[in-house]
Amino acid sequence: MTNKIQWIVVNTCRLLVSATFIFSGLVKLLDPAGTSYKIEDYAAALGIAALAQPPLPMTIAVAMAVLEFTLGIYLFFGIRRRMTTYSILILMLVYTPLTLWLAQTNAVADCGCFGDAVHLTNWQTFLKNVLLLAASLIIFWRGNLLTRVISESTQWIISLYSLGYALFIAFLCIYAEPIIDFRPFHIGQNIPRAMEWPADPEALPEILDFDVDPTLIEDTSYVFLLTSPHLEMADDGNFNEINDIFDYASHYGYRFQGLTASDGQAISRWQDLTGAQYAFDFADELTLKTIARSNPALILIHDGTIVGKWGHRQLPQKQQLTAPLHTLQLAHPQPESYRRMLLKLLLWYLVPLLLITFLDRAYASLRWWKNKKSASEEKNRGE
Numbered sequence: 001m002t003n004k005i006q007w008i009v010v011n012t013c014r015l016l017v018s019a020t021f022i023f024s025g026l027v028k029l030l031d032p033a034g035t036s037y038k039i040e041d042y043a044a045a046l047g048i049a050a051l052a053q054p055p056l057p058m059t060i061a062v063a064m065a066v067l068e069f070t071l072g073i074y075l076f077f078g079i080r081r082r083m084t085t086y087s088i089l090i091l092m093l094v095y096t097p098l099t100l101w102l103a104q105t106n107a108v109a110d111c112g113c114f115g116d117a118v119h120l121t122n123w124q125t126f127l128k129n130v131l132l133l134a135a136s137l138i139i140f141w142r143g144n145l146l147t148r149v150i151s152e153s154t155q156w157i158i159s160l161y162s163l164g165y166a167l168f169i170a171f172l173c174i175y176a177e178p179i180i181d182f183r184p185f186h187i188g189q190n191i192p193r194a195m196e197w198p199a200d201p202e203a204l205p206e207i208l209d210f211d212v213d214p215t216l217i218e219d220t221s222y223v224f225l226l227t228s229p230h231l232e233m234a235d236d237g238n239f240n241e242i243n244d245i246f247d248y249a250s251h252y253g254y255r256f257q258g259l260t261a262s263d264g265q266a267i268s269r270w271q272d273l274t275g276a277q278y279a280f281d282f283a284d285e286l287t288l289k290t291i292a293r294s295n296p297a298l299i300l301i302h303d304g305t306i307v308g309k310w311g312h313r314q315l316p317q318k319q320q321l322t323a324p325l326h327t328l329q330l331a332h333p334q335p336e337s338y339r340r341m342l343l344k345l346l347l348w349y350l351v352p353l354l355l356i357t358f359l360d361r362a363y364a365s366l367r368w369w370k371n372k373k374s375a376s377e378e379k380n381r382g383e
Helices: 002-029 032-046 056-077 081-105 122-141 152-175 239-252 264-274 285-291 338-382
Strands: 222-228 255-260 280-282 297-302 305-311
Touching: 002 032, 002 056, 002 122, 002 152, 032 056, 032 152, 056 081, 056 152, 081 122, 152 338, 222 239, 222 285, 239 255, 239 264, 255 264
Parallel strands: 222 255, 255 280
Antiparallel strands: 222 297, 297 305
16 A cells, blocks of 8 residues: 555656656747847846856757756657666756745746746745655656656657657747747737736736837737847848838838837948948837847737737748738737647647657557467467
């Protein structure tokens, strides 16, 4: 009975830790740039300037996301148990005191452990990590009781598949904007409505700070916003496409406005380099990083609602802009719900994985049946 209770406790802890690590890793994979910004915040709080030097924050962000996701998968399937239980325990022994320091000092307002998908206070994060540390200790102590879901001979397929999937999602969301946008400036968001204070006096508006020319979001027509937190670091490889969009906007009477946190010198340099004829207004760096991860990025607003968002590698092409925006599909997106998109993303991973698991279990059952049949035949011959 004692062994059965231990088995239940260990595998309950295993499901708790694996689910947390998979979710935490997945939301980081969906927004590596957001995690890299958070690492820069940690570097500033800890006074480690070298940690904030590109490309180190992005490298660490991708490594953390891949590590957390794959460890969660390994623990769930009960594969590479020794390495997995050791690694998870080491991570929790690092995360827990770090979040205690954050809770006491509030040096970084949000730990970023679940990206923009779930926001916890620093004390909530610390208590969550205490629970996970306790569960990790139990798993480490009785790792031999972890039930293996897939055979040892096939675990390498799960390992490589999970690693490849994680890297693919991470680099896809670095190349473009995040597949699932948990930020307040997502497509379909009405900015003026999101800036209204809720009836609950303790609650905050979804968008707390968007200190720009109010006519940009009050305009009942279409408005193009070119956002760049730092123009001196912006990718200028697509300036011809940006200029084509500006010409298109001018032709149809749409506003086209640049927003940046850079100074006048950087703006002049960008205009000289790219031949840009559009003007720039100043905007808060953090706000611009929240609006879009790409630098630069293009945002399309209609009557205060975000109807389009493109990274600099995905800009609308000249051949797509041949008529007024109200007649074009790109200005009328049909955004999917977070749950549906997250489910779709998981299915991309789970369907092939379940197929692999089914084939592995079927092969193991067939091998067991053959061995049993051979043993029975050998016994009959002996008699």
